[in-house]
Amino acid sequence: MIKLTDLKPGDIVTIMDEGGEREGVVTDVSQNENMVCVDNGVQEFWYAPSQILSIPLSEEQLIKLGFQRQDVEGGIKYMRGPFRILIREEGNFSDLEIWYREDHRRFHVPLTVHELQNHYLEMTKVPLEKPNSVS
DSSP states (O other): OOOGGGOOTTOEEEEEETTEEEEEEEEEEETTTTEEEEEOSSOEEEEOGGGEEOOBOOHHHHHHTTOEEEEETTEEEEEETTEEEEESSTTOTTSEEEEETTEEEEESSOOBHHHHHHHHHHHHSSOOOOOTTOO
């Protein structure tokens, strides 16, 4: 379960919908109602936080978000414009660095997609969304 205060419009999450899981995009958050409105690809619907799951950060998710992979000495770098992510070991997203211009952050715990989106927004002042050409 994700804390309601961690979610922002545009965040990509997984919702438990009619017995299955589906990826969706947060469109609104109601602190008063303790509900999150998510576009599940079919319609927008309000969900309780218990129905919302975070998506673990992975290379597949980064590619969906428009990042390009580059193998470098000491790890793997993922780039989207001037924003960078560095992991030291293939597939290990529990120890990573992210940076944008002079803002440099290091994490020793796995990040999720919505957490990366929120850091990206804080650092660049631009939402991190899937490019239109990537599905």
